[in-house]
């Protein structure tokens with residue numbers, strides 16, 4: 835069985851390519867993960883992508899390039 839960290843990484847990889855993908859929360863296994871992008875002050879080429887469970891509220895933050903979803 836994968837640990838939660840690996841599940842979050844998998845989820846991030848899916849949502850990196852398709853922010854509308856339905857991904858079950860690694861923490862509670864009930865909610866779906868939703869995505870919210872935040873600009874980073876003083877770092878205009880990057881965004882923080884918050885991956886948030888709509889059920890339990892757990893989240894992880896993925897920092898990524900603003901204009902290039904491949905990284």
Ligand SMILES: [Zn+2]
Nearest residue numbers: 859862887890
């Ligand atoms: Zn959850």
